[in-house]
Amino acid sequence: MENITRGGQFLVKETLSQNIFTPEDFSEEQIMMRDSVKEFIDREIWPNKERFEKKDYTFTEECMRKAGDLGFLGVAVPEEFGGLGMGFVSTMLTCDYISGATGSFSTAFGAHTGIGTMPITLYGTTEQKNKYVPKLASGEWFGAYCLTEPGAGSDANSGKTKAELTPDAKHYKINGQKMWISNAGFCNVMIVFARIEDDKNITGFIVEYDPENPNGIVLGEEEHKLGIRASSTRQVFYNDTLVPVENMLAGRGEGFKIAMNALNVGRIKLAAACLDSQRRLITNSVKYANERIQFKTPIANFGAIRAKIAEMATNAFVGESASYRAAGDIENRINARLADGASHQEAELKGVEEFAIECSILKVAVSEDVQNCADEGIQIFGGMGFSEDTPMESAWRDARISRIYEGTNEINRMLTVGMLIKKAMKGHVDLLGPAMAVGEELMGIPDFSTPDYDELFAEEKALLAKLKKAFLMVAGSAVQKYGTELDKHQQLLMAASDMLIEIYMAESAILRTEKLVAKIGEDAAKIQIAMTRLYLYHATDIISSKGKEGIVSFTEGDEQRMMLMGLRRFTKYDNMPNVIALRDIIADKVIAENEYCF
Template structure:
């Protein structure tokens, strides 16, 4: 087990390119699954975008039933409960490609398969699983998840919904209101979180949607995006739920909620990927067709800049998401081989990589928003019109930075979880951080390194960026100790450094692996995207590192750390960024799509 990478270890352990999983490693079965999902989206969803934008909730439900008929709702469900029982990479693959056309359907799909079905699969009793999961897996029933309340958003455990045990001990009466409930308008059951007496933590319940049992709803919310995703407030007034419908044990609801969010975070990242590919492809199409000053606007440097950046961020998102998905799958299989049940193995597997899940959620949700924003800009005035796909893509992307835990919360979580892992001895940060301190006191080497191999300088630079993080995080922990949580601006700056390291390293490793297989000459555009992404990452580390150091260090310590930051973010051979963008865009324009 010690040889298997643990969550967060990417920061202190050198990863070989052979040890990362990439989209180029999909099996024949996975490629068939991907293609069938793409065909479904192109046939059932993309041509009907206008119906989603017109808030046709009934159509969302209709297409969800078709997805159930195709088996797409059951990919992650064990075969014993009517599912396909496929691996974690497969579930991310389906989330990825089924989400490309519209955020409305993506949200309905994710809410049902993730937080609507998964809590029962992972925490339910055998009787609960047999009763409910087959109906959810087939699309006969749809699920919804009731956690958020008007006064309990990011602070999920502060909910006021009450559960009171009946005198005969046979049922609980649930009373309270929930908001932002996806799929509420057509769901058959709710996963509901409520507090029993004055318990410290909330408890989960499975409640069938029966209006005669004290369940009422407000009208559909009118939202900026995801317009045909049914979103309502749900109210429970002495709603009776049998005691056997408690999910897991009393007071374990907060644990269920947090673990569901971990899985939801990486799947949300996956669900942003095909949206980026499609936005990029649409932007390339338009730039090739739009003639100004007698030439296509795709020939203008300002437009080519945007297209290259959009493609590079999509490529990086794919690289990091599938790397983490495979690491989680490997950990799940390892746990199962050691005798754990499937649900125990999946819970622990995802929990192990909770840091990476938070990193991905932040990075990819922000990249898809930037991508859609640039897509609108490339379309110009037409991008602002509902007649083109860009404005809906931009509106749909906006929610991704809010749900599954806001990006602010996830930034703080990623660093906080890493420090906790270090305290428990799961990731050795202290040793590497001490070595960085010694290096700062020593004299830097002035030897000219050998960078003859592909990415040798880039990999050395990523190693130095890791040192920059260890320097900043180590200094912050020394300065503030247990009070570090109170310094949120410092934590979020450190998180940005951590995020860029993981994303850039994943992109470099994927491309190195691909180049060894295909030959450097055949993947020059991917090499350019990897180098471009790293260059941008170095800029972020430089800025956020400086901001962090100045916030907690003074005098000689500050000068030494700033000098160390310059050393850790310095290229020996600065890449020609304009040339890299040209290489990428030339391929995009020639292929008239995102083609990597």
């Protein structure tokens, strides 16, 4: 296991392209699963988008049952509990392609398979798993996850819902209120978090729900939302709801741990759930641009439109690259733990937890990319994009929730840097040594020579190494200045986080494309090379801007001048790429293929 990458190490340890997983590495079994999911979405979901927009909650439930019949709800569930027992990459792939048509179905699917089923699979006793998981894996029953309360959102452990042991010690009596509960309108099982007495941490419970015998459970009316309109979202009220003591999930006070680990998995799965949306948005946009004639020519010929198509395709490609890289790393970690004798539960939990930083990075980056993609899709459609007659406006509304789900993007930004520092303090990632080396380099005489870059991506990799130094310089100095008080400087943390996010995303694109070139050759991969270089150009700009913002916030005088000089050095190209030419290469391919084609 020593040879397997640890979470956060991408910043200080070189990753070889042959050691990452890419979408080009899908097995035959994974390709068959992908094609089955796409066929289901194209047959059952995409033609019925209007029903979802008209808040047809019953139709969402019908589609979920069909997904259960096809086995899609049990991809991640072990075979002994009625699932397919497929690996982490396969569960990501299913989540990716099942989520492209509408956010309503995507949310119902994600809430059920992730936070509805997974806590029982990973934390339940054998009896609990045997009783509930097969029904959830088949779609006979549906799950919901009841954590959020009116006064407990991002601060999940502050919930007021109470669980009180009955005098006969056979049940817990739950009283309280939950809100924004996905699948509440048709669920049979709820994962409910409540506090026992004055415990520091909340506790998880498995609570059955039967409308014919509600057991003190009252559902609020369906919420009327900006997007995901046919995703059942209700408040849930518990009034002396009796739950058998054997339905406690994990141990007393372990609910917060369950919630946090569920969020780690949810974050990377949410990134996956934003990928096929981008592919479909790009395909619809380019088809419209090829058909829409203005000034006697298709608008796809206009440079302003071509630039949008190129940027949309680039972000989708990079999001795919980073998401499947992380999924592959997690699967490798899970398999290594299983080989060392760990249980399925422990291997899955520790495998995902190891890459919690990457999960937060992906959640932020890809959720913002899908929103931008939908926004540009509306712009390409022009006035028609604003109309409900095209899929753009609903996609834009549906995308908006992804920046709030699984912890807001602001929370996740701060978590990335915070978790990285904690890993460094535990000795899991050596940040101190590299940060000190960067400090010494700043004091030295810079090398003004321009190297010869003979190999593909040699300059890009050299620049990426410098971008990592820029982050280490800013974050290292900030930690030195503020120490344990750093978490109080949220704007500085967010600037540092944006630097970290761009490093991971850009590196993932470089590694994927380098691996692809080794397989099919440089000429055949010229579009992917162009997308990689275009993304790195933007990433470098962002890192320069955010680095400057961070530096001037906590330095002054000579220290500030030295760090700003260092930032300029670390974000400097030796040979600046022709960005317009790169966009034209990408746009030519996508427009000619009339779809997202990578």
